[in-house]
Amino acid sequence: MSINTIAKPVIAYKREGKLLILARRGLVTEFQENTLSAVKRAMENEECDGCEFDLFLTKDDKVVPFQDENLKRVTGIDKSIYDT
Numbered sequence: 304m305s306i307n308t309i310a311k312p313v314i315a316y317k318r319e320g321k322l323l324i325l326a327r328r329g330l331v332t333e334f335q336e337n338t339l340s341a342v343k344r345a346m347e348n349e350e351c352d353g354c355e356f357d358l359f360l361t362k363d364d365k366v367v368p369f370q371d372e373n374l375k376r377v378t379g380i381d382k383s384i385y386d387t
Contacts, residue, residue: 337368
C-alpha cells in the first residue's frame with residue numbers, strides 16, 4: 304500500500320531525525336473519518352507511524368473524536384459539537 308492511500312492529506316513530522324507519517328483522521332480513503340475502523344486500519348499499515356485526530360468535550364463531559372466544531376459537514380445537522 305502506498306503512502307498516498309493512507310490518508311489525504313498525510314501529515315509528516317520529524318522526531319529525533321526520523322520522519323513520522325501520520326494518517327490524518329485515520330484511513331479516510333477507505334473509512335469514515337475519525338472512526339475506530341479508520342484509526343485501526345491506518346495503524347495496521349506498515350507505512351504509517353500513527354494517527355492524528357481532534358478530540359472534543361461534549362456538554363455531558365464525553366470525549367468524542369471529531370474534526371469540526373459544527374456537525375453539519377459530516378452529519379448534515381447544523382449543531383455545535385459542544386451542544387451534543
